[in-house]
Amino acid sequence: MSNTKPAAVPSGRIPLKARKVAFEWADTPLHWVPGDPFTTHTINVLHLLLPAGERWFVHVYKQVLPYIHDDQLREDVIGFIGQEAIHSQAHDDVLPHLKDLGLDPTPYTAQVDWLFEKLLGDRTLPPGRAREWWLKERVATIAAIEHYTAFLGNWVLNADELDRSGADPTMLDLLRWHGAEEVEHRSVAFELFMHVDGGYRRRVRTWATAFSALVFLWQRGTRFFMENDPTLLNGRASFQQFFDRGRRGTLPTTGAMLRSIPRYLSRSYHPSQEGSTAQAMAYLASSPGANGGR
Numbered sequence: 001m002s003n004t005k006p007a008a009v010p011s012g013r014i015p016l017k018a019r020k021v022a023f024e025w026a027d028t029p030l031h032w033v034p035g036d037p038f039t040t041h042t043i044n045v046l047h048l049l050l051p052a053g054e055r056w057f058v059h060v061y062k063q064v065l066p067y068i069h070d071d072q073l074r075e076d077v078i079g080f081i082g083q084e085a086i087h088s089q090a091h092d093d094v095l096p097h098l099k100d101l102g103l104d105p106t107p108y109t110a111q112v113d114w115l116f117e118k119l120l121g122d123r124t125l126p127p128g129r130a131r132e133w134w135l136k137e138r139v140a141t142i143a144a145i146e147h148y149t150a151f152l153g154n155w156v157l158n159a160d161e162l163d164r165s166g167a168d169p170t171m172l173d174l175l176r177w178h179g180a181e182e183v184e185h186r187s188v189a190f191e192l193f194m195h196v197d198g199g200y201r202r203r204v205r206t207w208a209t210a211f212s213a214l215v216f217l218w219q220r221g222t223r224f225f226m227e228n229d230p231t232l233l234n235g236r237a238s239f240q241q242f243f244d245r246g247r248r249g250t251l252p253t254t255g256a257m258l259r260s261i262p263r264y265l266s267r268s269y270h271p272s273q274e275g276s277t278a279q280a281m282a283y284l285a286s287s288p289g290a291n292g293g294r
Contacts, residue, residue: 017083019083041167042218045096052117054084054087068195135196144211190270200267
């Protein structure tokens, strides 16, 4: 594999570590944003996608470790693996609570599991170029996905309208703890991609695949939740609802999401341009779930 050096990054790296967390869901209502099932369920899609998705990240990164020839990057990737494993478990722990409230996510999560384990999983390929090509494709796809997890992490850390709307504090803490760690480790996936390949055409191609898949899965997951919510009659999800919640501030704005595209596709892109490490670390130092779970 190529030993392309990562793009230049600011000094003063913070060693990545997996934090022990604990969240108690007994008092979290089905619509944890009061009176707004659409915002609730749009964000709840994270609980559908992330357990399988982040297990897949970990699986791929364990395979790529032998190809890392930079000690600092290897240390960062190992820290990233630890954090992603905890993220996967924390979101997975929400699903039994949703089921207890009458919303069984199993039919959708089974499809997501198939996507990551079969479609994006390991393939029976001969050693050499073909196997390395598939590994590079997946590393590049993770870098593209991590661009959006950092975008969402930065958004939720600053989404004051969720507080003003009376959102459940435990769910907000889960989202902000996770978002803060996404901001904290936002550079790792891109730097790993640059280290093992760094090809611009591969970056563009895998971004297009990742972005299309995320949009498809997110709207499908939101529709699944709205249509199966036992408290809603004829629950529906629409782009207009998403647009309106973005203007209100309880979801990201459509404009902000569109503006994130050329940033990632810029040849001068580096994830350090997204979010604030200082803000992320400040939240992690005060997060009830991250500190009470020690």
